[in-house]
Amino acid sequence: MMKEKLSAYLHAKARLSEDEMNQILHAFQEKKLRKHQYLLQEGNVSKQIAFVTKGCLRLYRVDEKDVEHIVQFAFEDWWMSDRESYVTGMPSNYHIDAIEDSEMLICDIDTFNRLGKFIQPLGDLMQSLQSKNFVTVQRRINAALSYTAEQKYQELLTYQPEILQRVPLAMVASYLGITRETLSRIRSQANRNLK
């Protein structure tokens, strides 16, 4: 069931032979998390990549004052990993947990990279995802550095409305780098302006 989802996803995005597809699917393991359960805890070195088939994961950092800062969400058909920890080989500064009951497929990153190297279409797909991700991230930097709270909210509405529809507002605020109170005020003001 989970593997069928990944298979459908890969089928839609890359041209793979039956053999290649099986190789890839074979490398993944199923995993389920209930709401609030962890995939990764701070202090561990992360060597896994997850493909979400159901639910939603979040990647976040906790600062000195115990405030959470969400870096990324991952819904169905999205990939999630702590790339920073993987790249640096250092223990992770991040947590990954499920914000809904979720199902995912897990693969060791080294294994996955090897697959990407030997199976061209998979490598190309990953390359292209990285590029798209880069654009998202760059937009995010721009927003964080130069937008007001209100502009950040508008940008989210424009480019990632699915987040707003799916995630508690307190987490949206954390993702935007503002407080929940500020987000709440912006929204109520935006509503008033509509009328």
Place this chain on the structure above:
Amino acid sequence: MMKEKLSAYLHAKARLSEDEMNQILHAFQEKKLRKHQYLLQEGNVSKQIAFVTKGCLRLYRVDEKDVEHIVQFAFEDWWMSDRESYVTGMPSNYHIDAIEDSEMLICDIDTFNRLGKFIQPLGDLMQSLQSKNFVTVQRRINAALSYTAEQKYQELLTYQPEILQRVPLAMVASYLGITRETLSRIRSQANRNLK
């Protein structure tokens, strides 16, 4: 002279045969820019990648109020391109110009990618640079979203002091997403605390 710099750089970072090295060097063209001259202007589609051999380039966006927001600097031995415009194929929202008299080698991105695909060590190098860049960028997002102006400055001191040593403070401020006045006040206060 410029090509020797690139050659030395590649030699240090990747194992390339003489033939491969020549292929790569051959794809690049020399270019010089005086201070304030443009490599890329907003509204164009960018298809080039630059390897800086001397001086310093900056990539920046200009907002509705004509305020500049610097996304990235590139000193000697750094790469610079407007990846967003390349990935999306849309006209660029960014400018690239020289903030010192600079020299660089230019290559068409498609050509360069093709080289990376056929010359494994080059592809691997680029992959690894992307990964490192990813970590930098992620740190930048964290800083932008959750740090005070002072913390951002401290982070820059720790992780990218070369920027501080090289670039006018007004540009440092723009890179940090704060005003030059605020940066100035932070610095004078930091000095006072030292005594």
Place this chain on the structure above:
DNA sequence: CGATTCTTTGAAAACAGTCAATCTGTGTGG
């Protein structure tokens, strides 16, 4: 219901931005 969890609202405080003036250093032309 009762108990979390999530969201909203209000008032005060902190932080950074804006505007305007001044200061500093560097280089150029007389």
Place this chain on the structure above:
DNA sequence: CCACACAGATTGACTGTTTTCAAAGAATCG
């Protein structure tokens, strides 16, 4: 060698936005 212009940096007073803290109001779930 001086004077002036210019770019960059600093300072002060004021304004505005966002955070903080505290409390209360919805919504959801067993």
